[in-house]
Amino acid sequence: MAVKKSKLVEIKTKPTLESVDDFINKVQDEQKRKDCFLLLEMMKNATGEDPVLWSNSIIGFGHKIYKSPATGREVDWLLIGFSPRKANLSLYLNVGIQEHGEALNELGKHKTGVGCLYINRMDEIDLNVLQRMIKTSLDKK
Numbered sequence: 228m229a230v231k232k233s234k235l236v237e238i239k240t241k242p243t244l245e246s247v248d249d250f251i252n253k254v255q256d257e258q259k260r261k262d263c264f265l266l267l268e269m270m271k272n273a274t275g276e277d278p279v280l281w282s283n284s285i286i287g288f289g290h291k292i293y294k295s296p297a298t299g300r301e302v303d304w305l306l307i308g309f310s311p312r313k314a315n316l317s318l319y320l321n322v323g324i325q326e327h328g329e330a331l332n333e334l335g336k337h338k339t340g341v342g343c344l345y346i347n348r349m350d351e352i353d354l355n356v357l358q359r360m361i362k363t364s365l366d367k368k
Contacts, residue, residue: 238302240282247278247286254311262316262349266309269354273361274306285310285319293321307364318344320364330360 251267254260267278267286274288281287287305294301308319320327324339331339335352338345346352
């Protein structure tokens with residue numbers, strides 16, 4: 228059986244040249260805006276990378292080629308990042324979220340999706356646990 232070659236797929240979510248600070252300063256909810264700046268510093272310190280706004284909604288750090296285990300397709304993606312959504316802060320840690328099982332039990336109030344961690348407010352979680360999760364995600368990049 229022939230092995231199917233993967234190819235780099237162009238997706239809509241791409242890095243932009245827009246200002247991350249300007250984007251965060253447009254977040255209407257004051258607490259969410261403060262939480263964004265806290266996450267910004269945490270991820271910047273963890274990665275040593277400057278933040279980049281991806282498609283006007285995701286703040287990302289670093290870059291990698293992500294290969295879908297299901298389809299073999301490859302896309303340009305960020306190492307880690309977050310987005311201030313209306314309902315919560317969506318964190319993209321880019322490893323299977325369940326790989327953080329023990330840490331999730333210690334984290335505090337949160338929800339999870341397939342690949343995302345959802346936090347309403349940073350003061351509802353243990354920041355040291357989140358820092359550990361960020362480091363673990365980066366170590367598995």
